[in-house]
Amino acid sequence: MDDDWFRSPEDTSESYGKYISAIYRHMQILIAAELAPFRIGSGQYIFLMTIAGKERITQKALSEELLIDKTTTTKAIAKLEAEGYVRREPDPVDNRYNLLYLTEAGRAVVPKVQEALDQIRHKSRNGISDEEYVFMLGMLKKVLRNVNEQVRNGEQQS
Amino acid sequence: MDDDWFRSPEDTSESYGKYISAIYRHMQILIAAELAPFRIGSGQYIFLMTIAGKERITQKALSEELLIDKTTTTKAIAKLEAEGYVRREPDPVDNRYNLLYLTEAGRAVVPKVQEALDQIRHKSRNGISDEEYVFMLGMLKKVLRNVNEQVRNGEQQS
Numbered sequence: 001m002d003d004d005w006f007r008s009p010e011d012t013s014e015s016y017g018k019y020i021s022a023i024y025r026h027m028q029i030l031i032a033a034e035l036a037p038f039r040i041g042s043g044q045y046i047f048l049m050t051i052a053g054k055e056r057i058t059q060k061a062l063s064e065e066l067l068i069d070k071t072t073t074t075k076a077i078a079k080l081e082a083e084g085y086v087r088r089e090p091d092p093v094d095n096r097y098n099l100l101y102l103t104e105a106g107r108a109v110v111p112k113v114q115e116a117l118d119q120i121r122h123k124s125r126n127g128i129s130d131e132e133y134v135f136m137l138g139m140l141k142k143v144l145r146n147v148n149e150q151v152r153n154g155e156q157q158s
Numbered sequence: 159m160d161d162d163w164f165r166s167p168e169d170t171s172e173s174y175g176k177y178i179s180a181i182y183r184h185m186q187i188l189i190a191a192e193l194a195p196f197r198i199g200s201g202q203y204i205f206l207m208t209i210a211g212k213e214r215i216t217q218k219a220l221s222e223e224l225l226i227d228k229t230t231t232t233k234a235i236a237k238l239e240a241e242g243y244v245r246r247e248p249d250p251v252d253n254r255y256n257l258l259y260l261t262e263a264g265r266a267v268v269p270k271v272q273e274a275l276d277q278i279r280h281k282s283r284n285g286i287s288d289e290e291y292v293f294m295l296g297m298l299k300k301v302l303r304n305v306n307e308q309v310r311n312g313e314q315q316s
Contacts, residue, residue, distance in 0.1 A: 001225055001306060015279055016291070017185060019298035021204065024182040025225050026305035027175055033312055046179065067159055067183050121173055124304040128297060133174070136297040139290060140177035146282040147184035148159060154191055 016143070027120065034116035038109050039083050044076045045113055048085055048102075052110045056099045058091070067151070085109060174301070185278065192274035196267050197241050202234045203271055206243060206260075210268045214257045216249070225309070243267060 001022070032042035040048065050062060057065070063073040077100065080086040085106035088098040102110070125133060159180070190200035198206065204224060209215060215223070221231040235258065238244040243264035246256040260268070283291060 001223055014295060015275065016295055016298060017275065017279060018204075019295070019302055020178055020181050020185065022225065023178050023298065023302050023305060026302065026309050027178065029225070029309050030305060030312065046176075065159055067180065067187070117173065117175065120305075120308070121175060123308055124301050126300075126304045128300055132297060136294060136301075137172060137174055137177070139286065139294040139297075140174060140181065142284075142286055143282050143294075144177055144181050144184065146284045147181060147188060147278075150278070150281055151184050151187050154188065 027124075030120045031117070034120065035113060038112065040085070040109070040113065041076075041079065043072070044079055045117075047073065047076045048080055048106065048110065048113065049117075051086060051100050052102055052106070055101050058097050058099060059088075060097075062100065080106075185282075188278045189275065192278065193271060196270065198243070198267070198271065199234075199237065201230070202237055203275075205231065205234045206238055206264065206268065206271065207275075209244060209258050210260055210264070213259050216255050216257060217246075218255075220258065238264075 028042040031045060035041070035045055046066060046068075047062065050066060051057060054062075054065075059073055059077060060070075062077075063070050066073070068076075077086060077088070081088065083105075084103055087101050087103050089101060091097040091099050128136070186200040189203060193200070193203055204226075205220065208220060208224060212220075212223075217231055217235060218228075220235075221228050224231070226234075235244060235246075239246065241263075242261055245259050245261050247259060249255040249257050286294070
């Protein structure tokens with residue numbers, strides 16, 4: 001990454017997409033480094049944290065919630081299960097489906113993962129005021145709503 | 159993705175990271191759908207567009223510029239080469255290195271890819287004024303500068 005990334009003037013025709021992609025890739029690298037001691041990969045932490053917020057979720061619902069395909073979801077859950085952080089149990093209502101839970105170890109690791117994520121975020125907010133941060137969040141939510149609508153429209157057409 | 163994503167209040171403790179990740183994943187889905195007719199995957203277009211902006215770039219420099227690991231870069235370039243969009247030539251100065259160029263077909267497809275990306279971006283800017291957009295760009299650049307610094311610091315330590 002050279003200085004071109006930062007030197008370009010801010011104009012309305014410039015793409016925010018390249019910044020989103022670049023921030024995303026940087027965050028994945030930082031998260032991978034921070035979570036390596038817990039044997040949690042940059043592709044798995046998001047599943048762990050979502051299950052922590054919504055226990056008894058099915059793998060299908062998790063996949064839909066995060067908009068991550070089934071294969072990737074299955075692999076990530078298998079990894080988290082192998083590391084002893086997540087367990088699957090048949091749904092008592094319909095045993096064709098499995099519900100996802102955190103294990104004891106999973107519950108114990110969640111605050112540590114949260115702390116690591118908070119630290120990365122804190123450093124990345126350097127030079128950005130609270131007001132600016134809230135404004136940026138609002139913009140990102142608008143963009144997400146718009147792209148989410150585009151994806152839904154695409155799904156209806158196909 | 160359910161309404162929780164949009165319902166949460168905007169406060170300074172909320173993580174922008176989950177929005178960046180979600181926007182990134184949505185964009186990858188939209189880009190994959192738009193570029194499928196050209197047989198360009200969501201993981202390849204960024205290499206194509208970067209080579210278009212910097213011909214005679216080496217694979218190593220491309221990898222560093224985009225902060226994407228060597229293996230992923232090699233695979234993406236091999237795919238773009240197989241599709242006839244990119245060619246490699248030994249550097250006349252030092253033939254241990256290959257320089258990357260667009261082929262005729264590559265040059266022809268770039269404006270079409272750009273158009274598809276512009277359309278996705280245009281739709282995703284719905285309800286966001288030019289002023290807001292420029293402000294958001296400025297914030298994203300600040301965040302990127304901060305995470306880029308964190309990654310560099312991490313590299314020095316390791």
